[in-house]
Amino acid sequence: MIEAELKARVRAPEVTLRRLDERAEGRAEVYQDTYYDTRDAALEAKDEELRVRTIHGPDETRTLLTYKGARADEESGSKPEHETRVEDAEAVHAMLRGLGYVAVIAFEKRCRNYSFPARGRHMLATLVRVPDLDGTFLELETQVDEKDVVEALDDVREVLAELGIGADDLTREQYTDTVKARRLRQAAGS
Numbered sequence: 001m002i003e004a005e006l007k008a009r010v011r012a013p014e015v016t017l018r019r020l021d022e023r024a025e026g027r028a029e030v031y032q033d034t035y036y037d038t039r040d041a042a043l044e045a046k047d048e049e050l051r052v053r054t055i056h057g058p059d060e061t062r063t064l065l066t067y068k069g070a071r072a073d074e075e076s077g078s079k080p081e082h083e084t085r086v087e088d089a090e091a092v093h094a095m096l097r098g099l100g101y102v103a104v105i106a107f108e109k110r111c112r113n114y115s116f117p118a119r120g121r122h123m124l125a126t127l128v129r130v131p132d133l134d135g136t137f138l139e140l141e142t143q144v145d146e147k148d149v150v151e152a153l154d155d156v157r158e159v160l161a162e163l164g165i166g167a168d169d170l171t172r173e174q175y176t177d178t179v180k181a182r183r184l185r186q187a188a189g190s
Contacts, residue, residue, distance in 0.1 A: 036103055
């Protein structure tokens with residue numbers, strides 16, 4: 001499956017939050033993300049990602065191991081995604097290190113997730129704040145077969161417009177790249 005997703009910078013978070021609350025009940029969660037790669041950055045060179053995400057929610061804490069393949073759609077950055085829940089986060093981190101992977105970046109995302117139907121699809125909207133970054137982001141995604149990516153992204157754009165997000169708000173900015181760059185600037189200024 002492909003995660004047909006668009007991400008935007010949110011200019012009016014309160015308005016977007018209200019519009020999302022009208023569609024579904026939000027679920028506040030904090031993500032602890034750690035991205036891994038080989039020492040020679042082979043995954044990054046192939047546009048692939050390997051992530052361990054621990055999600056702290058109001059009722060439970062769960063951990064997911066995720067592999068994302070190279071982009072299936074250049075304009076949006078949508079990627080094939082394979083994900084599974086794991087029982088023991090520390091064991092997974094130890095396994096990846098034992099296999100020769102190194103943690104290249106770790107950061108926190110403070111999220112409010114909304115799951116709802118729209119345009120005949122299941123949509124997941126995530127309002128995101130990353131403490132390392134300025135501003136609020138909105139990610140809107142739906143899972144589709146590769147042949148349906150373009151149509152699904154059109155549906156995602158329509159729902160974003162209903163939420164007050166325009167084409168000028170869309171960004172392909174990657175949290176990993178932006179957090180790395182900001183940390184390097186901070187380290188250079190220290």
